[in-house]
Amino acid sequence: MKETLRQSMGWLHTWCGLLFGWVLFGVLLTGTLAVFYTELNLWATPELQSPVDLDRAHAVEMGRDYLTREAPDAQQWRIVIPTDREPVLRLVFTDSDGKGTTHRLDPQTGVRIPRDMDAGFFFMRYHYTLGISRSDSQLGFLIVGAAGLAMLAAIISGIIIHKRIFRDFFVFRPRKSKQRAWMDAHNVLSVLPLPFHTMMAYTGLIILYYAYIPAAVDMLHAGDLKSYQRDAAMAEYVDVQTQPGPFAETAELMPLVARAEKEWGGEPAVNIYISHPNRANAAVEVWSQRDHRISNFPHRVAFDGVSGERLRTMTSRSAARDTQAFLAGLHFLEWGGGWVRWLYFFAGLASTAMVATAVVLFVAKREQRNALPRPLLPLIKAITVAAVAGNTIACIAYLLAERYYPAGIADRKSVLATVYFTVWLATLVHAGLRPYRKAWVEQISIAALLCLVLPFTSVVADVGLDRTLAVGDWIRAGVDLTAWASALVFAAAAWQISQRNKPASGGTVR
Amino acid sequence: MNTSSALFLSLSAACAGFALLRLSLKDAWKDVGFPNCRVSPGVCRIGAALLLFLSALVWVPAATSLTVGWMSWLFCTLGIAPIALVALWPFNPRMAAALPVLMLGLLALIAWIV
Numbered sequence: 325m326k327e328t329l330r331q332s333m334g335w336l337h338t339w340c341g342l343l344f345g346w347v348l349f350g351v352l353l354t355g356t357l358a359v360f361y362t363e364l365n366l367w368a369t370p371e372l373q374s375p376v377d378l379d380r381a382h383a384v385e386m387g388r389d390y391l392t393r394e395a396p397d398a399q400q401w402r403i404v405i406p407t408d409r410e411p412v413l414r415l416v417f418t419d420s421d422g423k424g425t426t427h428r429l430d431p432q433t434g435v436r437i438p439r440d441m442d443a444g445f446f447f448m449r450y451h452y453t454l455g456i457s458r459s460d461s462q463l464g465f466l467i468v469g470a471a472g473l474a475m476l477a478a479i480i481s482g483i484i485i486h487k488r489i490f491r492d493f494f495v496f497r498p499r500k501s502k503q504r505a506w507m508d509a510h511n512v513l514s515v516l517p518l519p520f521h522t523m524m525a526y527t528g529l530i531i532l533y534y535a536y537i538p539a540a541v542d543m544l545h546a547g548d549l550k551s552y553q554r555d556a557a558m559a560e561y562v563d564v565q566t567q568p569g570p571f572a573e574t575a576e577l578m579p580l581v582a583r584a585e586k587e588w589g590g591e592p593a594v595n596i597y598i599s600h601p602n603r604a605n606a607a608v609e610v611w612s613q614r615d616h617r618i619s620n621f622p623h624r625v626a627f628d629g630v631s632g633e634r635l636r637t638m639t640s641r642s643a644a645r646d647t648q649a650f651l652a653g654l655h656f657l658e659w660g661g662g663w664v665r666w667l668y669f670f671a672g673l674a675s676t677a678m679v680a681t682a683v684v685l686f687v688a689k690r691e692q693r694n695a696l697p698r699p700l701l702p703l704i705k706a707i708t709v710a711a712v713a714g715n716t717i718a719c720i721a722y723l724l725a726e727r728y729y730p731a732g733i734a735d736r737k738s739v740l741a742t743v744y745f746t747v748w749l750a751t752l753v754h755a756g757l758r759p760y761r762k763a764w765v766e767q768i769s770i771a772a773l774l775c776l777v778l779p780f781t782s783v784v785a786d787v788g789l790d791r792t793l794a795v796g797d798w799i800r801a802g803v804d805l806t807a808w809a810s811a812l813v814f815a816a817a818a819w820q821i822s823q824r825n826k827p828a829s830g831g832t833v834r
Numbered sequence: 835m836n837t838s839s840a841l842f843l844s845l846s847a848a849c850a851g852f853a854l855l856r857l858s859l860k861d862a863w864k865d866v867g868f869p870n871c872r873v874s875p876g877v878c879r880i881g882a883a884l885l886l887f888l889s890a891l892v893w894v895p896a897a898t899s900l901t902v903g904w905m906s907w908l909f910c911t912l913g914i915a916p917i918a919l920v921a922l923w924p925f926n927p928r929m930a931a932a933l934p935v936l937m938l939g940l941l942a943l944i945a946w947i948v
Contacts, residue, residue, distance in 0.1 A: 493855075494855075494856050494859065494916070494919070494920050494923065496920050496921060496923065496924055497924060498924055498925075499924065512917070512920050512921075513917075516913050516914075516916055516917060516920070517909075517910075517913025517914065518913070519908060519909050519912070519913065520909045520910060520913050523909055615898050616898045616899045616902065617899060617901070617902075618901055618902060618905060654905060654909075659898065659902055660897060660898055660902045660906055661837070661897075661898055663837055663838065663841045664897065664898075664902065664906045664910075667841075667906055667910035667911060667914065668906075668910060670910070670914050671909065671910045671913055671914055674913065674914070674917065
């Protein structure tokens with residue numbers, strides 16, 4: 325045990341920060357990218373037109389016809405109404421075994437899109453599972469939970485050890501010693517957006533509280549998570565486990581959508597769930613969009629699927645559930661529109677940079693003091709380069725692979741995930757073989773080069789900037805322009821590091 | 835005023851508020867080239883508080899709802915606004931104090947006109 329509280333907290337902040345910092349960087353970077361998950365999905369799907377004039381009634385009718393044709397015996401249909409942000413008609417049907425299948429259609433022509441539209445979802449999944457499927461193993465999920473808890477602990481211990489937190493609010497001294505400059509950068513990036521960091525770490529844990537603190541679920545539901553989730557969602561009356569009744573045509577959907585929108589006060593509906601479609605015991609539940617409210621529990625109105633009689637309106641639940649939904653909604657960011665997403669994106673970048681400066685600072689300090697045994701320091705250096713620069717390269721490589729691999733190849737999701745992890749592993753090997761500073765410069769230069777190339781792949785896919793800017797497709801153009809802006813930042817960073825570390829007398833740089 | 839111009843104006847006001855807070859610190863007026871300026875730290879801080887309040891007042895009603903506006907202002911706008919000021923101050927304090935405010939103000943004007 326250390327002598328004082330501040331020393332103890334300093335030890336916790338340092339080691340907790342380093343060990344989980346390597347994981348946290350990837351988690352925060354992919355989380356920041358996942359702010360624009362729908363936009364990335366669209367960017368990676370050149371077959372879809374954008375922007376388009378959306379006719380919601382036409383899209384819903386087309387979706388229903390398609391599902392009637394393709395999945396007449398499904399237990400449940402879900403029609404996701406296209407929006408300006410996601411101009412695709414998403415249809416999900418669940419079979420009697422509970423397995424869901426998703427098909428996507430062009431909302432104007434009804435042509436099926438031959439892609440999973442998974443680019444953004446990949447980053448989102450990595451953000452909370454490290455890319456390890458939860459059905460295969462809970463490992464990634466639990467590591468991210470531990471990292472979230474460690475981030476919260478690091479934030480609190482960081483506040484305790486920071487003696488002059490308000491006086492140092494504006495202190496940044498890039499021309500002082502290297503260690504001082506990194507420390508200042510870390511402090512500034514930590515202190516200025518402190519409310520954001522704390523909120524995101526805390527709400528990240530709140531979202532999946534039942535998995536990280538499973539005692540209550542175990543006690544009340546004998547460990548049956550699905551039973552708990554059904555209870556929590558209060559959706560027992562649309563339980564798809566019941567047997568389908570005799571044939572009876574489900575009512576027209578758009579009038580039900582209009583009634584639901586009137587019921588909750590006008591916000592547009594985005595989801596339509598139809599349980600036991602075209603059966604006597606059908607139920608239709610309409611969910612609202614969440615642009616205007618933070619809570620991740622949308623307004624819901626349920627109707628009898630045949631008579632159209634209103635069964636239930638749900639605009640709030642218990643205070644505890646509403647509080648949890650509000651906190652989870654703060655993290656999920658399905659609200660606020662484009663500008664709020666950009667605000668979250670920049671704040672997320674600040675979080676990512678905070679972790680990056682922390683792990684770099686750890687190395688700079690130990691290197692100066694010779695505080696670590698010989699074999700350990702090179703290992704930490706290699707992991708640090710790969711965790712920060714390598715992860716960045718892997719993310720860009722993933723997007724390039726999205727463009728490179730054709731839509732129809734077998735098990736495309738796994739192939740693209742393999743690209744991500746292979747590239748990351750290659751950067752780790754590279755960082756292990758190259759001198760520390762050269763590894764930084766080389767990897768950041770590669771990141772700059774890949775970002776520079778990315779928009780040209782859009783040209784090849786016939787959705788280049790010349791075209792997207794001309795038709796006002798700001799979603800795809802935004803991704804390409806952001807890639808170029810990132811290329812500039814990476815190139816400047818690589819140049820800065822190479823200049824700063826140039827040996828005065830031409831000696832070898834380690 | 836549309837959403838874009840409200841956000842840029844809010845960020846500009848927040849930048850100005852943080853610039854005043856920075857100027858309330860020791861020797862800051864000297865750093866920006868006005869060594870004889872007699873504005874007291876207290877006045878600077880009150881001015882900063884008013885500008886931050888103005889920043890919230892501009893953005894919150896322009897967001898999709900009041901809750902959305904307050905949450906995004908509290909968690910993001912406040913954290914992002916001073917980063918340029920802090921990063922540029924060591925290189926050119928006068929530019930650091932003025933440039934982000936002017937640039938964001940200009941963006942607000944462009945967004946308002948367009």
